[in-house]
């Protein structure tokens with residue numbers, strides 16, 4: 421296990437094909453969820469919940485839904501892009517032994533959430549920070565995480581009995597891996613390349629740096 425923060429940040433990958441299928445040890449899961457729960461949150465609202473989904477039937481139903489949504493996206497592509505997408509795996513729901521669905525409760529800590537009165541999205545930002553903590557802690561534990569967003573919220577709501585007012589934010593596949601790739605899948609498949617830091621850094625005012633691609 422490496423806990424050097426920069427090493428973990430750069431080793432972290434979105435995992436689909438490399439899950440070994442082994443279970444996540446209970447103590448590891450406790451630490452990873454503990455890291456997520458330690459994230460900063462607007463007004464200390466901690467507006468997240470974690471639904472642990474192990475049931476193969478539930479994961480299969482979600483996976484079937486993801487396949488249908490994959491087809492919806494694929495239908496919007498043509499030519500080279502369509503061919504490249506056809507080669508890309510977009511989830512490891514069946515290959516990983518555990519899914520962690522992270523939800524957002526806008527009512528948590530309310531109605532006066534300190535720091536959210538002008539920026540409603542600050543609650544969602546907080547949930548994303550919990551997800552990133554989870555992702556990095558899992559990497560430090562030599563586990564893989566894959567974020568799956570090919571779904572419609574009402575479907576996931578129905579599947580998991582998520583009540584009105586609570587929003588599913590991420591379906592995460594979590595589990596031991598045979599390895600972590602060093603290059604993101606989308607880059608390996610020629611879908612998109614990572615950009616250089618300098619193209620994202622602005623000085624004093626926002627401006628489009630020369631040479632930055634429009635897309």
Ligand SMILES: Cc1cc2nc3c(=O)[nH]c(=O)nc-3n(C[C@H](O)[C@H](O)[C@H](O)COP(=O)(O)O)c2cc1C
Pocket residue numbers: 432433434435436509510511567568569570603604605606607
């Ligand atoms: C909000 C969000 C949603 C994502 N949804 C998917 C997804 O549905 N399927 C998938 O294969 N990867 C998904 N990813 C993973 C990204 O494709 C991946 O993070 C990106 O290509 C960079 O690769 P890396 O995470 O390995 O560095 C998602 C990532 C984020 C942050």
